[in-house]
Amino acid sequence: ANKNINAKLVLLGDVGAGKSSLVLRFVKGQFIEFQESTIGAAFFSQTLAVNDATVKFEIWDTAGQERYHSLAPMYYRGAAAAVIVYDISNQGLPCFPTGQKASFERAKKWVQELQAQGNPNMVMALAGNKADLLDARKVAAEATQVYAQENGLFFMETSAKTATNVNDIFYEIAKRLSQV
Numbered sequence: 001a002n003k004n005i006n007a008k009l010v011l012l013g014d015v016g017a018g019k020s021s022l023v024l025r026f027v028k029g030q031f032i033e034f035q036e037s038t039i040g041a042a043f044f045s046q047t048l049a050v051n052d053a054t055v056k057f058e059i060w061d062t063a064g065q066e067r068y069h070s071l072a073p074m075y076y077r078g079a080a081a082a083v084i085v086y087d088i089s090n091q092g093l094p095c096f097p098t099g100q101k102a103s104f105e106r107a108k109k110w111v112q113e114l115q116a117q118g119n120p121n122m123v124m125a126l127a128g129n130k131a132d133l134l135d136a137r138k139v140a141a142e143a144t145q146v147y148a149q150e151n152g153l154f155f156m157e158t159s160a161k162t163a164t165n166v167n168d169i170f171y172e173i174a175k176r177l178s179q180v
């Protein structure tokens with residue numbers, strides 16, 4: 001039997017991590033070098049066929065700027081899946097002037113918040129984005145893999161720019177959603 005699944009999916013992560021770029025790559029197959037920072041949130045949808053199911057993603061691309069943090073629960077409430085995005089090239093110093101911690105630290109905070117407040121069955125993916133910037137790497141994949149395993153997330157390094165692992169991460173989420 002063919003299952004039709006509607007799945008609310010939310011992207012969370014630091015400013016500039018590449019949430020909008022991942023969605024744009026996944027939904028439209030495009031990449032913009034000077035992608036504008038998201039205001040509030042943006043909505044997209046995309047359908048994937050996996051095994052015996054058709055998964056229609058209803059995607060909320062949230063804004064990473066700290067001033068929008070209080071809106072986030074609206075977008076992750078009732079979500080079947082979340083993609084938490086960080087930038088592998090962003091190092092561990094607080095950013096001036098927001099005082100916001102670096103990208104990976106911010107991602108861990110989102111994981112904590114989802115574990116505390118989110119849907120307990122939520123499929124959570126961790127995307128180490130900008131994997132094309134290998135020379136600028138600041139976050140090691142090995143340590144992240146351990147962190148992901150300990151926290152029940154699955155982890156992939158992605159590049160919205162080159163498209164590496166972008167369809168794959170959404171496909172893996174769709175697969176997991178179709179199995180429950």
Ligand code: GTP
Binds near residue numbers: 014062129162
């Ligand atoms: P907010 O909306 O402000 O929260 O940011 P965001 O997470 O949506 O980031 P966005 O997609 O706007 O990307 C920020 C910048 O990083 C843009 O200039 C993108 O072109 C760039 N960028 C995004 N993904 C990649 C990537 O995989 N590789 C490289 N090299 N640059 C990327």
Ligand code: MG
Binds near residue numbers: 064
């Ligand atoms: Mg954005």
